Amino acid sequence: MTDFPTLAVMILLPILGAVIVGLVPKRRSELVYPLALVVSFLPLAIVGYVLWEFEVGQPGYQFTERVLWFEPWGVSWNVGVDGISLLLLALTAILFPISIAASRSIEKNQKSYMVAMLLLETGMLGVFVALDLLLFFVFFEITLVPMYLLIGIWGSGNRVYAAVKFFIYTALGSALMLTGIIWLGIISGTFDFTTILDVPLTGDQQGWLFLAFGLAFAVKVPIFPFHTWLPDAHTEAPTAGSVLLAGVLLKLGTYGFVRFNLTLFPDAAVRFAPWLAALAVVGIIYGAAVAIVQPDVKRLVAYSSVSHLGFIILGIFAMTNQGITGGVIQMVNHGLSTGALFLLIGMIYDRRHTREIADYGGLAKVMPVFAGLFLYMAFASAGLPGLNGFIGEFKILLGSYLRFPAAAVLAASGVILAAIYLLWAYERVFTGPIVHKENEKLLDLNAREVLIIAPLVVLILFLGVYPKPALDRIEPAVAEVLERIEAETDFEVPEYGIPENVAGGGE
């Protein structure tokens, strides 16, 4: 490994880009969009390099950088990637150029918009590589401000309410996490994640810390019943905001559960797992059921996120190899497919300025490309075999059946419900005759819009057909987490006897 601070450069490039974009004078404002787009490709290039150089099967963190910042507090610039963060990093780096490319229709204060986007990118990239608790919290929390501004300034209709609700909900969760982080830092004398792993914690301490961290992540995910901010925020956010909210921001919570709650507090995690699994199942079914009846297509996709994220939580707290691996790959899958759905909805919203399902109908006739892409993404989201969603949900159900059979059975109904709400929405929007005259002259997607969606189409297919490269990277990291849980507690990770035979019967 070279000494070049790859990850630091990756994190800082968007900030630098934000400064440059911010300095573009008013009379050259046409430069803002291309400049922001170019800047957002730079972290992607670095992530590409990291993906390339990442040594598969190696346990522990790679590309680590550690610089002690402040000795008395034990705070350091401590970053690194493992298999779990690697894929989320890639997801973030891919979604940002796409979101920025999709934001050309932003007219109001475009420069400030792009600056907010680039600052958001720094925060999100930082969260996934931070290995110092305080550093993690800084990145975790700082993503709030640009997102708050994106929703509040560039959102639609009820944006101020949604923005403030989003901010307060998530900040309340993280306030307790901050207390937990400081407490943990004082107990162990450092905020360094890898050092804290060796600090023995009593069962009580683990329990409280688990709850403090868990609440922050539960709000972020969001786990039922902390989900009420999500439909508002997703619906009112501008297109790129929704894409990033669903694609990346929610994953901060699920990632936090794997990285911190399972790893740092294994004892408490084992104790609380049944509760979280139960809430996850409630979320899966509740989210899906509410999604079915939504008249607003963006709200529908937002509620589908509640359901999908429930799957991820169920997989994680099944605490089996398949479950957690499935959860991690599903984080990526959900980011890709839901992100794409929000992009598509944004494109039709730009044309028709309505999100009501009732205002559409028969669009397949005038916009065949758009209809095809929407159906493709709906299938990916519903977990059609051959597309990426299937891999994740299948592994999650497989893994959770080992630990919570009843939960797995109930959760499986979520797959069917997903097919119902997505395909029913498709039916109402795209099939049948055109009832509204306004829809007759809608233009199909242009080349630029197709180009924006294309990378997601390819990735979804690739992960669906050949997920092995991704799984090869995730599994060693997951195995490490589970080994730690087994070493620290008397919990034994359940495994299937003969995996080949189960593949058919697990679902």
Add this chain to the structure above:
Amino acid sequence: MENIAFLPIGPEVILLAGAVLVLMSAVALNLGRRDWGVIGGISLIVAFLLSWAQWLRLDSLEVTAELAFSARNVPVPTNPMVVMDRFSAFAGMLIFLVAFLALVGNWRLVPKLGKRGAEYVALVLLAAAGLHMMAISSNLILLFMGLETASIALYVIAGFVRVERNSDESALKYFLLGSFASAIFLYGIALVYAGTGTLTIYGSGGIIDFFATQPVVLFDVGVLLTGIALMIVGLAFKISAAPFHQWAPDVYQGAASGSVALMSAGVKVAGIAALGRILFGAFPSRIDDWAPLIAVLAILSIVVGTIGAIGQRDVKRMLAYSGVAHAGFMLTAMVAGGAGMRSVWFYLATYALQLVGAFTVVSLVSGTRSGASSFDEYVGLWQRSPRLALVMATFMLGMSGMPFFSGFVGKVAVFGSAIDAGYLWLAIAGLVAAVAGLFFYLRIIVLMFFEAPVMAEAPGTAKAAPGLEGGGGLVATICAVLTILFGIIPWPLLNLVRDAVL
């Protein structure tokens, strides 16, 4: 006479000389406003440099503190009045920095005062001298005199510009309640004297010495503890900690916007410094007695300040209530004893800068002379004056404790100290309240950024769009830059304050 060390009291000498010179210049020397400003500014800068020199001098000394009015060769005189240690040197630097920024940032107020401008500048210098005296006193009576010098100057400043009908009312309220608090403080000193038989903190025969030599049974603990409690109450009034905070919103609102920065930030710094001197300097051995009282004041202030601020429709009143909550945050770290002071210093330094900056923005938006600063004036500020809105947003995010702003590091520091001292419940309550605080900080941002500006109904009544210009713009920008800088690179300041403990 030759043995007197002037360095510890150098700032007072300079400031009093400056104040006299400004007054004389107005009467006899026929100098203009510009010169008052130059004299006032230079006095504060020199005072700041002298405090800095004290700090540097302490580096070269072997002892951690030097006591003034004493023979050089005798390290600990019998009854030192004034102490020069890193605690007082840091407090001095902070007080003079705040006073300087407050004066320069609101300089536009002085021309509007006409001939009375000289008096105003002189009062600012006197207040700064009094505030500094609170931080350097080793003698409780001298500390009280510093408190009164500063308070009386500020009572006058509070009522100096009669902007509205309620401005007289608020000044009178400040004066009456303030005098009452001073009297309580004085009564506390008397009881401490009754309990310990001394008024001096350090030196032989001082309070420290008393605790070190006297067996506990020989004095009346009840009298002593009552004295300590009354002194805490007196200072809690000055730093506007609940339940002694009611004056703050009215006084801030009633006083001219341009004068509130010093009134709020300067007094908080000196009040906390005096509280630290008394609790950690004089009574560290009674920490188990006073820490619960401080904890109760902290939690009350946090809750009352936060709830009070939520309902406000006026930025100055909102900042007053949020100041109550911030006083609570600082008291939170004081329960940890002397070691907690480093967190308090960091918090205080960064908060004081945010506060001065925020009040400077208020006087840029509403005018330095005006009393009110309704939320309505901030609607759509981003579109009218983007830089001003960004600067104000920086202060709001800083005060709310978002990462990348200095308030976050301050919150980590103070709650870390509280948790370290075993007050986990206080930290949890404080952090939850900090989230509730987001309501009103975010509301300002919502108004500035999310709402379109309302056009003035009648031509002629419309004010020109406020801009980030002149001394005010400079000061607000400096404060905002420091708020971000100490949020990203807090280590230099954290290292500095590590030594400024008792």
